[in-house]
Amino acid sequence: MSSIAPPRPIVWTIAGSDSGGGAGIQADLLTLHDFDVHGCSVITANTAQNTLGVPAINAVSDAVLQSQLDALIADLKPAAIKIGLLANAGQVKLVAKFLRGVRAQGDAIPVVYDPVAVATSGAHLTEDSTGAAVLNELLPLCDLITPNGQELAWLAQTDADTAEAILAAARKVRGDLPSALLVTGGHFEIEPSITADLLCRGHDDTLAEDWLIGEKIETENTHGTGCTLSSAIAALLAKGYPLKDACVVANAYVRHGLRTGISDHIGAGPGPVGHCGWPGQLRDFPQILVKGSERAKCYGCYSPQQAANFAAEFTHPDSNRLGLYPVVDSVEWIEKLARAGVRTLQLRIKHPGEDLHQQIERAVAIGRDYDLRLFINDHWALAIECGAYGVHLGQEDLQSADLKAIQAAGLKLGISTHGFFELLYAHQFRPSYLAIGAIYATSTKDMSGQLQGPEKLARMVALLPDYALVAIGGINSERAPAVVASGVGSIAVVTAITEAPDYRQSVAQLTTLLDAQ
Ligand SMILES: Cc1ncc(COP(=O)(O)OP(=O)(O)O)c(N)n1
Ligand SMILES: Cc1nc(C(=O)O)sc1CCOP(=O)(O)O
Numbered sequence: 119m120s121s122i123a124p125p126r127p128i129v130w131t132i133a134g135s136d137s138g139g140g141a142g143i144q145a146d147l148l149t150l151h152d153f154d155v156h157g158c159s160v161i162t163a164n165t166a167q168n169t170l171g172v173p174a175i176n177a178v179s180d181a182v183l184q185s186q187l188d189a190l191i192a193d194l195k196p197a198a199i200k201i202g203l204l205a206n207a208g209q210v211k212l213v214a215k216f217l218r219g220v221r222a223q224g225d226a227i228p229v230v231y232d233p234v235a236v237a238t239s240g241a242h243l244t245e246d247s248t249g250a251a252v253l254n255e256l257l258p259l260c261d262l263i264t265p266n267g268q269e270l271a272w273l274a275q276t277d278a279d280t281a282e283a284i285l286a287a288a289r290k291v292r293g294d295l296p297s298a299l300l301v302t303g304g305h306f307e308i309e310p311s312i313t314a315d316l317l318c319r320g321h322d323d324t325l326a327e328d329w330l331i332g333e334k335i336e337t338e339n340t341h342g343t344g345c346t347l348s349s350a351i352a353a354l355l356a357k358g359y360p361l362k363d364a365c366v367v368a369n370a371y372v373r374h375g376l377r378t379g380i381s382d383h384i385g386a387g388p389g390p391v392g393h394c395g396w397p398g399q400l401r402d403f404p405q406i407l408v409k410g411s412e413r414a415k416c417y418g419c420y421s422p423q424q425a426a427n428f429a430a431e432f433t434h435p436d437s438n439r440l441g442l443y444p445v446v447d448s449v450e451w452i453e454k455l456a457r458a459g460v461r462t463l464q465l466r467i468k469h470p471g472e473d474l475h476q477q478i479e480r481a482v483a484i485g486r487d488y489d490l491r492l493f494i495n496d497h498w499a500l501a502i503e504c505g506a507y508g509v510h511l512g513q514e515d516l517q518s519a520d521l522k523a524i525q526a527a528g529l530k531l532g533i534s535t536h537g538f539f540e541l542l543y544a545h546q547f548r549p550s551y552l553a554i555g556a557i558y559a560t561s562t563k564d565m566s567g568q569l570q571g572p573e574k575l576a577r578m579v580a581l582l583p584d585y586a587l588v589a590i591g592g593i594n595s596e597r598a599p600a601v602v603a604s605g606v607g608s609i610a611v612v613t614a615i616t617e618a619p620d621y622r623q624s625v626a627q628l629t630t631l632l633d634a635q
């Protein structure tokens with residue numbers, strides 16, 4: 119029986135052609151190809167460019183622009199749209215009207231807008247009247263806007279060259295808009311030899327402003343970085359990545375292209391950024407700034423309250439392969455599973471009674487008797503008091519738990535992550551292990567919108583080869599082979615053990631699968 123591969127998602131790029139082949143439509147299509155989506159193009163301007171400058175813009179007429187949009191929507195519906203150069207206010211209005219029409223059909227297609235107003239070379243690429251049309255008509259329709267520092271200043275009509283000024287300008291541009299904003303940092307320097315992008319999303323209680331930091335890559339070949347970044351984000355959104363994950367993976371893709379892209383010279387000026395496939399090395403991924411770290415002081419987001427609790431570099435477990443890791447809600451289960459030969463266990467009590475302290479104490483005693491790696495979920499203060507082997511915390515707990523106390527007491531720390539962004543954030547704490555979930559849908563907990571699947575798991579495992587990593591969520595004996603194939607050294611399970619007809623058999627099956635790796 120022949121199997122037919124599912125169709126690749128379609129992504130449109132509405133942008134200018136770069137005759138020099140380094141930016142615009144040309145960079146976009148190379149990027150979309152690298153992320154295995156089908157790229158369609160809507161050309162807004164036929165720019166005459168080389169590596170030295172932009173002699174002409176040559177905007178297409180409204181009729182030419184409209185005809186391309188009409189042809190595509192009739193047959194090649196997009197899963198995401200990237201918008202780059204719009205050469206004049208008329209084009210902005212036309213594209214905005216088109217997007218409103220698509221929205222009116224009920225299609226929620228993510229739109230990423232890279233406001234290409236100022237090229238890396240410093241050349242201005244749009245007419246002066248374009249700014250107002252962008253602000254009033256286009257931005258309200260975008261899911262993400264990706265200006266560089268100069269474009270942010272253009273949109274906000276203010277300076278944007280220090281951390282505080284960039285934060286203020288980003289807040290001004292976003293106002294009440296639903297769009298997220300990713301300010302790219304290639305044109306400003308907050309710390310010497312460091313580049314920093316600012317990702318702002320949500321509002322009020324959900325507002326998140328995160329700096330994505332990386333060492334500056336010394337290269338002249340930076341032409342097309344903004345186009346490449348925004349089309350990589352669009353490709354990842356089309357593949358179903360959450361926005362924050364799409365942003366960090368796209369950031370790594372660009373950094374990878376800058377670092378390894380092109381060493382030979384193309385043209386007499388700055389050459390194009392490279393397009394080098396999926397970024398597979400941690401060094402290319404940004405660090406997510408932790409607001410309790412000393413470094414946050416440079417970026418206008420230092421939190422003394424978080425600094426009081428912040429700690430990094432927790433002790434390593436005795437092995438990076440923690441094996442089968444059942445997560446259970448009673449001391450009875452801890453004892454039964456210890457007797458069945460399990461070495462790594464978690465006590466996860468979600469509805470504690472008055473005997474919580476006693477239960478943790480008993481679990482810890484069993485842990486000592488059986489030489490277990492016993493982690494206590496959530497209740498870190500009791501875990502310290504009772505001398506547990508370790509603590510498991512979720513991302514939200516990292517704001518409030520006293521990590522300094524956990525570290526000082528010598529406890530190991532495991533942290534939950536759901537996607538690339540959280541993985542990179544948790545890595546800043548250098549915990550004893552990182553948990554990656556939810557791999558599959560699970561009846562134990564609502565993990566909708568946070569499913570990773572075995573393919574992403576494999577990419578994450580490849581990124582952190584020297585770490586203790588744990589996969590969790592919906593894993594059972596049937597699914598375990600695909601999980602184990604990722605190379606992950608540990609599988610955490612709830613129902614595959616607690617609801618198994620024969621838990622000992624389940625333990626044996628899962629252990630055999632992990633040991634065969
Ligand atoms: C090994 C492992 N991974 C993830 C989790 C989930 O922890 P958390 O995010 O704190 O959520 P709750 O378990 O508290 O609901 C875990 N417990 N163990
Ligand atoms: C407790 C928990 N945390 C998850 C995460 O992804 O962080 S998934 C999960 C539930 C795991 O239960 P089961 O093995 O029955 O699917």
Ligand SMILES: [Mg+2]
Nearest residue numbers: 495496511512
């Ligand atoms: Mg928890």
